[in-house]
Amino acid sequence: DQQVKQNSPSLSVQEGRISILNCDYTNSMFDYFLWYKKYPAEGPTFLISISSIKDKNEDGRFTVFLNKSAKHLSLHIVPSQPGDSAVYFCAAKGRGGSYIPTFGRGTSLIVHP
Amino acid sequence: KAGVTQTPRYLIKTRGQQVTLSCSPISGHRSVSWYQQTPGQGLQFLFEYFSETQRNKGNFPGRFSGRQFSNSRSEMNVSTLELGDSALYLCASSFQRGGYNEQFFGPGTRLTVL
Numbered sequence: 334d335q336q337v338k339q340n341s342p343s344l345s346v347q348e349g350r351i352s353i354l355n356c357d358y359t360n361s362m363f364d365y366f367l368w369y370k371k372y373p374a375e376g377p378t379f380l381i382s383i384s385s386i387k388d389k390n391e392d393g394r395f396t397v398f399l400n401k402s403a404k405h406l407s408l409h410i411v412p413s414q415p416g417d418s419a420v421y422f423c424a425a426k427g428r429g430g431s432y433i434p435t436f437g438r439g440t441s442l443i444v445h446p
Numbered sequence: 447k448a449g450v451t452q453t454p455r456y457l458i459k460t461r462g463q464q465v466t467l468s469c470s471p472i473s474g475h476r477s478v479s480w481y482q483q484t485p486g487q488g489l490q491f492l493f494e495y496f497s498e499t500q501r502n503k504g505n506f507p508g509r510f511s512g513r514q515f516s517n518s519r520s521e522m523n524v525s526t527l528e529l530g531d532s533a534l535y536l537c538a539s540s541f542q543r544g545g546y547n548e549q550f551f552g553p554g555t556r557l558t559v560l
Contacts, residue, residue, distance in 0.1 A: 337488070365546055376450070376536055376551030377489070384546075422488060431502050433479070434549070436488035 336360045337425050339437035346444050352410040354440050356423030359404065363425035367434065368397060368408050371420045380421075381408070413444045448473065450539050450552035458558045464525040467555045471518050471539030477501075478520040479549065480512060483534040492535075495520050496543040524557075532559045 338357045346352045356366075364385040369377035383390040383397045383406065390397050396409045410417055420441050424434040451470045459465050471478050480492040491504035495514035512522040518539075524531055534556050538549040 339488075342486075369551075374553065376538075376553050378551065379548050382546075424489075432543075432546075433491050433494065433502050433504075435491075436481075438486060438488040 334359075335437075336363075337423055337435045337437040339421075339423055339440050341440050342438070343441040343443070346413045346442065348415055348444055348446050349412045352408075352413045352417065352442055352444065354408040354410075354421050354423075354442065356406050356408075356437055357404060358406075358425050360425070360427070360435070361404070363427040363435075365426050365432075366397070366399060366406050367424045367426075368395075369422045369424060369436075370417075371422060371439070377422055410442075413442075415444045415446050418442055418444050450537055450550050452535075452537050452552040452555050454555060455553065456556045456558075458560065459527050460560050461527055461529060463527050464523065465527060465557060466521055466523045467535055467537075467557075469520045469522075469537030469539075469552060471520070471537075472550055475539035475541050475550070476518050477540045477543040477547070478514055478518065479538045479540075480520070480522050481536045481538065482506075483536060483554070484530075484532075489536060492522065494543065501543055527559045529559050531557065533557060 367382040368380040371377040420439045423437040426434045477496045479494040481489040494502040514520045534554045536554045537552045540547040
């Protein structure tokens with residue numbers, strides 16, 4: 334039973350346009366959410382996070398939105414760049430899971446020049 | 447500051463063998479977690495070590511084990527390898543355990559079981 338779901342395995346976007354990556358979760362005990370980016374042959378690197386007390390967090394070109402009632406979060410990348418091409422993992426954690434992050438299966442983003 | 451290092455980077459084993467993977471955390475980090483990533487799957491949590499003690503364990507069979515040394519370096523061992531154990535094994539370190547501490551991942555060890 335997947336508690337964190339990324340329903341789109343892949344996403345293709347033109348350079349300069351917006352990339353929107355989506356993530357849904359089922360466990361209401363989750364109160365902290367993270368996005369990681371992973372290039373081939375490298376480990377995931379932390380990108381941005383959001384606490385459940387917020388509904389938006391921004392860091393440069395990256396913005397994460399959280400809709401608690403829908404148990405949904407999204408990562409917006411504006412403008413998208415070819416270097417953003419990577420696999421993006423959504424993760425969630427909270428007291429119920431001893432703060433061990435639960436990861437989604439990832440979305441492969443390809444940004445075309 | 448050096449990042450998380452994992453050795454070896456690539457490993458090929460046959461069914462029934464055992465394997466030991468090593469992880470050196472970022473200097474000063476005391477928490478080390480291990481994850482398994484298989485194609486099309488997210489990162490599946492294996493276990494977490496802090497101060498040489500296993501603090502949390504994921505839903506994996508007893509063939510998967512680990513330990514942490516006094517210098518915070520960690521090893522994980524998989525005995526009686528099965529084909530399904532072929533995966534990328536990732537180690538992550540953080541300064542403290544739990545809570546909102548950021549985890550830093552190593553590049554992983556790619557294990558292939560033939």
